Amino acid sequence: MLVSAKQQSMILPPKRPGEDPTADAAGGLQSAALQALRDNVQAQASQGSAQAQASIARQATQQVNATTAISDKVDEAFAKTRVQLQTVASPTSDAAKVPDSTAMADFKEYMSKTPEERLRDSILEEMGITQEEVEAMPPEKQLAIGQEIAQRMQDKMAMAQVEKDQQSRATDKEPATDMFLASL
Structure with a gap:
C-alpha cells in the first residue's frame, strides 16, 4: 500500500478533561507540588512560632510562584509543539510544495516494476x-x-x-x- 507524502491538515476537536494526557500530566505535577507545599506548611505551622509562620508564608509564596512558572513553561512547550505539528501537516507549508526527491522517485520506479x-x-x-x-x-x-x-x-x-x-x-x-x- 502506498501512502501519499502529502498530509491533509487535521483540525482536532477540543478535548474534554481526562482525554488530553499532556494536560493531565501537567495537572498531576501541579497537584503534587501543591500537596507538598501544604504538607510543608502544616509541618512548620505545628512549630507554632510567629517567625516560623512568616517564613512558611514566604516559602509558600515562592513555591506557588515556582509551580505556576513550571506550569506556564509546560503549557508553552506543549503549545509550541502543537503549532509545529500543525504547521508540518498543513498542505500550505513549504515542505508540502517540495517536489519528489530522488529517493522518492527511485522508490516509486522500483514499486512500479x-x-x-x-x-x-x-x-x-x-x-x-x-x-x-x-x-x-x-x-x-x-x-x-x-x-x-x-x-x-x-x-x-x-x-x-x-x-x-x-x-x-x-x-x-x-x-x-x-x-x-x-x-x-
Whole structure:
C-alpha cells in the first residue's frame, strides 16, 4: 500500500478533561507540588512560632510562584509543539510544495516494476551490467545474457522452493513441540 507524502491538515476537536494526557500530566505535577507545599506548611505551622509562620508564608509564596512558572513553561512547550505539528501537516507549508526527491522517485520506479523485472534488475546488478549496456550489445551477446539471466532466475526459484520445503518440514515438527510447551 502506498501512502501519499502529502498530509491533509487535521483540525482536532477540543478535548474534554481526562482525554488530553499532556494536560493531565501537567495537572498531576501541579497537584503534587501543591500537596507538598501544604504538607510543608502544616509541618512548620505545628512549630507554632510567629517567625516560623512568616517564613512558611514566604516559602509558600515562592513555591506557588515556582509551580505556576513550571506550569506556564509546560503549557508553552506543549503549545509550541502543537503549532509545529500543525504547521508540518498543513498542505500550505513549504515542505508540502517540495517536489519528489530522488529517493522518492527511485522508490516509486522500483514499486512500479513487476517482481520479475525486479529480479532481472538484481541479477543484472550482480553481473555488474545495466539494462542500457545490455541494449547496446550486439544481439548474440544479448541472447547469451538473456539465457544467463533465465538460468539464474530458475536457480533462485529452485532455491526458494527448497527453503520453503525446509520451512514447511520444520513447521510440521513445531506443532508437537508447541503443544508440549503449552501443556507445561
